[in-house]
């Protein structure tokens with residue numbers, strides 16, 4: 001804003017850095033930023049005050065009437081100080097770019113912002129503001145400028161304020177010669193240069209050419225210095241001493257090489273040699289004994305000279321006038337397109353990366369090894385691997401281990417043997433901890449899915465992924481019945497950190513197939529036995545058929561159970577994290593073929609509960625009700641594979657009616673699986689390098705301290721073993 005709209009001398013709000021300098025006094029709450037008066041005509045920026053600061057100024061607002069208050073409109077949040085006060089009235093409500101962007105001094109983006117809320121102005125009811133003042137104020141508040149114009153007045157305290165800035169501290173405003181500030185600006189491939197000349201409070205700008213070779217802020221900075229020096233030769237007879245403020249260190253470094261005797265340098269090698277040559281010519285004034293000083297200042301600190309140059313540079317960028325310095329350097333220019341944008345540049349790091357990427361893509365069809373086969377597999381969410389790779393939250397070490405896993409190169413005994421580095425491929429952990437078990441080859445599948453020594457961390461990892469996934473499923477299952485109630489209920493999902501597991505018994509009670517009384521319990525026991533006898537011989541595996549003790553049968557706990565009370569469907573939900581392709585070792589079950597990895601694992605999972613599902617059908621038919629039981633398996637391979645169609649189908653069935661939600665849930669499950677599968681590899685690594693016994697602790701301190709919170713792991717693993725691959729003893 002150009003100046004105070006009302007005759008206020010005190011400003012309340014903001015910090016010493018951001019409070020407008022043209023006020024005699026600035027205060028915040030009960031702290032004085034500068035000046036001595038805290039009362040008297042004052043402007044209050046309510047939105048810029050904290051809760052405590054607001055409370056501190058309330059009494060003075062009550063007692064006096066010479067204040068006006070600005071605040072974003074809206075209902076005051078409970079617990080904060082309302083700006084409505086008895087004895088005050090609203091002077092206006094309006095909208096416009098009346099605020100600077102939040103934390104502009106940090107981002108350097110000093111643009112003005114318009115909030116989606118309106119601005120309200122309040123005054124004391126005893127205060128009569130003239131209509132003219134209100135009109136003037138409204139016009140200011142309705143401003144649509146993208147940046148406000150810095151005002152460097154010298155009235156009152158303004159002079160003192162400016163002596164406190166970087167240039168002010170150096171005494172530059174008092175310099176008797178010419179003061180220039182220069183700046184370059186570039187946006188969307190356009191380059192602009194601008195300068196501000198303090199004498200005459202004016203400036204100049206130009207567009208900078210050769211953007212075909214790629215825009216660079218250095219080039220714009222060079223151009224800005226050049227046009228400032230040109231201006232100096234024309235202005236005031238060119239014989240006056242000169243100070244030029246720039247925020248570009250590169251510019252100073254480039255010029256430095258040519259000052260005095262100079263170091264051995266060739267202008268041809270400089271990317272902006274065309275402009276540098278012009279600058280050096282203009283600097284011949286130095287040889288005439290004319291004082292010329294370039295000063296580096298920090299940009300975007302609200303420093304007046306820099307801010308002014310900034311605005312002139314923006315003009316240069318946006319101008320329609322013809323650009324200067326347009327002749328190309330006779331260098332090859334590369335053009336490439338990413339969706340929605342075409343880039344061009346001479347050879348540089350970015351061009352090289354793009355070229356490597358394109359070359360790599362062209363090579364893909366030529367590769368036929370197992371890694372290539374894995375990566376080329378369609379419909380398995382491979383793009384999520386790419387997203388994981390790009391994710392900055394994932395450590396480089398974790399990414400390297402993932403790369404090793406995908407390319408079948410994880411450093412383990414099975415691979416060492418394959419590469420001829422050692423004779424023995426037996427698991428180093430199992431060998432020590434379970435010497436009486438048959439030897440297992442130490443391959444990735446063994447470490448992730450079977451290794452007996454890593455069972456505890458594995459259980460924690462399984463539950464960590466599953467709880468997170470369940471929470472998302474239960475929250476996003478929004479399909480509704482006609483009466484507005486949710487179609488699916490997930491009674492056992494408590495939250496991300498905890499979920500109860502129901503026994504078969506609890507499930508039967510929930511759907512009304514059994515009563516939880518002495519009588520009910522003995523009845524269900526009889527029915528269980530009867531059910532098992534009724535099934536035809538050979539229907540079960542022998543082992544299963546023998547295991548029909550009602551107690552054990554009713555104690556089985558699926559990972560999770562969901563109910564559709566209206567359609568009377570009871571769904572068992574299971575999560576598996578198998579090795580998602582054959583990794584060349586023999587730890588997989590015999591029937592494992594490696595052609596469709598999820599089918600194989602589903603088969604294993606389905607047989608686990610098939611009798612229980614069948615029992616629900618059988619019993620409900622017997623009782624004359626219509627309950628059906630189904631099982632939905634959710635599977636993510638340890639290397640991030642997930643069959644897209646299977647997830648889509650199961651999540652739709654469970655009432656997640658939005659496509660985006662289904663995709664987001666799947667993506668999150670993959671991310672979590674990749675993260676936690678990496679935890680397993682770390683556990684293995686530490687166990688190998690410390691002692692095998694270490695791995696047997698519930699979760700070693702390093703994991704529980706650093707990652708439990710992030711990964712939602714229990715310090716002590718709990719819950720049943722279902723859903724985990726463990727070798728039978």
Ligand SMILES: [Zn+2]
Nearest residue numbers: 427430451452
């Ligand atoms: Zn092992």
